[in-house]
Amino acid sequence: MKYSTIVLDLDGTFLDSEKRVSERNFRAVVKCHQLGMKIIFATARPPRSVNQFIPEDLRSIGSFIYYNGALITCPLTGINHHEPINSMLTAELLDYCLSCNPGLDINLEVKDKWMSLKEYEYSSITKVKELPEIKSLNELKNQEATKVLFFGKIDIESLKERYSNKLNIVITDNGELVQITSDKASKEKAVTLLCGSLGVPLEKVIVFGDDYNDTGLFRICGWSVAMGNAVGHLKEMSKEITDTNDNDGVAKVLERIL
Numbered sequence: 646m647k648y649s650t651i652v653l654d655l656d657g658t659f660l661d662s663e664k665r666v667s668e669r670n671f672r673a674v675v676k677c678h679q680l681g682m683k684i685i686f687a688t689a690r691p692p693r694s695v696n697q698f699i700p701e702d703l704r705s706i707g708s709f710i711y712y713n714g715a716l717i718t719c720p721l722t723g724i725n726h727h728e729p730i731n732s733m734l735t736a737e738l739l740d741y742c743l744s745c746n747p748g749l750d751i752n753l754e755v756k757d758k759w760m761s762l763k764e765y766e767y768s769s770i771t772k773v774k775e776l777p778e779i780k781s782l783n784e785l786k787n788q789e790a791t792k793v794l795f796f797g798k799i800d801i802e803s804l805k806e807r808y809s810n811k812l813n814i815v816i817t818d819n820g821e822l823v824q825i826t827s828d829k830a831s832k833e834k835a836v837t838l839l840c841g842s843l844g845v846p847l848e849k850v851i852v853f854g855d856d857y858n859d860t861g862l863f864r865i866c867g868w869s870v871a872m873g874n875a876v877g878h879l880k881e882m883s884k885e886i887t888d889t890n891d892n893d894g895v896a897k898v899l900e901r902i903l
Contacts, residue, residue, distance in 0.1 A: 650850045654859050750763070752794040836865070859879060
């Protein structure tokens with residue numbers, strides 16, 4: 646078989662608009678695994694929401710990249726890797742962003758714990774029901790953040806100019822969400838680490854994605870598939886464009902290559 650490993654983004658890719666795994670997508674991935682292919686789920690989400698949306702039958706066969714690469718778990722190799730933002734840089738980043746917009750909605754993820762500066766209804770954005778722990782600014786500034794998230798208006802270009810050499814800054818969800826991780830964390834670095842430990846050449850990897858946080862994966866993997874609903878930049882980079890996430894775009898490609 647030409648490809649030995651599948652890398653799947655979740656939101657906008659493997660999950661439909663209602664955050665469900667379709668039966669057709671489910672069957673296609675299970676069939677690939679049964680034929681010996683390795684499955685890697687690569688998402689911006691934390692472990693707890695992946696557990697909510699991905700069925701146990703799929704969780705039991707996959708390796709996982711969470712938080713855009715800041716947390717990696719792989720039962721096949723025993724890898725459990727965390728790449729946080731150090732607390733001094735977390736504090737500096739929060740102070741800067743709040744100086745730009747004091748009303749900014751700030752969230753921190755620390756491993757699998759969700760923290761926020763204030764109460765807010767996030768379910769319409771995250772599609773999860775749980776609420777974050779409310780923390781003071783000083784408490785947030787003392788954290789070694791796995792990921793920092795901002796909702797609200799901020800000058801992105803100024804933010805990137807100041808921190809792009811220190812942090813990995815990704816804008817997703819139609820520009821509504823700013824996701825920040827350590828500059829040592831990215832989906833492509835995590836996939837490179839996992840594939841190295843699994844003995845899989847990157848040219849043997851097929852990747853599916855839809856948003857800007859998948860661009861690095863599209864550069865390094867052997868075959869890149871953009872969803873029909875993907876951002877234009879990703880479509881331009883891709884080797885192939887499939888159907889949308891609501892029309893089993895992942896399954897339609899996997900069924901063809903089996």
